[in-house]
Amino acid sequence: MSLLAVLGLAMAGLGAGLLGSTAGLASLASYPALLAFGLPPVLANVTNTTAIMTFTIGSLASTRPELGGTWSRLWPRIGVFLVFGATGAWLLVHSPPGSFESVVPWLIAGASILLMARDRVQGWAISSGRKLHSAGPAFWIVLAAIAVYGGYFGAAAGVVLLAWLMLTTDDGLAYSAAEKNVLLGASNFAATMGFVLISHIHWGAAACVAVGGIIGSYLGPKLVRRTPERPLRIVIGILGLGLAVKLYLDSLG
Incomplete structure (x- = not known):
């Protein structure tokens, strides 16, 4: 790996850490960087x-x-x-060849839209009157579905999970965001352990993104207490939609 690639992936990781801890969409910064590094889509997703x-x-x-x-x-x-x-993770690795490439543009587009509409999603969750309860079966079924998606791709999983936690509990935003980070960390850990056994990982690229991301995820909660992050979310969301269009066109051959 060249020095430029190392620095570029580390900076993407920094951005992913900041974005993940503030807006719940780390993959919109790190996944495109891994594609630009030259990894094919599935390997880029596994490494991410x-x-x-x-x-x-x-x-x-x-x-x-x-x-x-x-x-x-x-x-x-x-x-x-x-x-x-x-x-x-198992579903990702065992999907038919080419299926991930055909699905991922729509996942990124949906993630980008959710990122830009995060305030509305959270507002809907808060204003819904807590009609559901975290002890009911619906709560656990939705949690399981979000976990599966997190292991498969994960972009926007943080937005959806945060909204679901705020809908079903009386916890404040700060705690819900902290819980969201823990739960998604668990699904990513489980997926990674699966990938170690049944897939391939580009460890060098993963390490570069990880170093930047650990720093970004530590700074993110501190920065969001002091600076507005809405403009960043809008910019990243627009770029994400552009990436989704490009990947869709690429998938058409």
């Missing part, structure tokens, strides 16, 4: 999941005050994300 798994280190270090005293409630949810995150 491996890299962003490490972001949990930074986010945990930065959100310890929010998570203190809540681990007894978190462990069953972590278990769900471990099991179903691994399921998503």
Whole structure:
């Protein structure tokens, strides 16, 4: 790997860490960078999941005050994300050839739209009156579905999970965001363990993204308390839509 590639991937990781911890869409910064590095789509996605798994280190270090005293409630949810995150990884590796390439433009487009509309999604969750409860079966079914998606691709999983947690609990945004980071970290960990056994990972690229991402995920919660991140979300969302269009056209051959 050239020095330019190392620096570029590390900077993409930094951006992914910041974006993941503030807007819930780390993959929109890191996945395109891995494609630009020259990795094919499935390998780029596997490598990306491996890299962003490490972001949990930074986010945990930065959100310890929010998570203190809540681990007894978190462990069953972590278990769900471990099991179903691994399921998503299995689906990715065993999908028919070319299926991921055909699906990923739509996933990125949806993630980009959710990123730009995050405030509306969260507002809907807050204003819905908490019609669902975290003890009911619907809560766990949706958690499992989000975990599967997180293991399969994951972009926008943070937005959806954050909205779901705020819809079904009385927790504030700061705690819900911290819980979101823990749960997605579990699904990414499970997916990575699966990829180690049944797929290939570009470890050098993953390490570069991980180093930048750990720093970004540590700084993100601190920066979001002081600076507005909405303009960044809009810009990234527009770029994500552009990438989705390009990948769609590429998939047509």
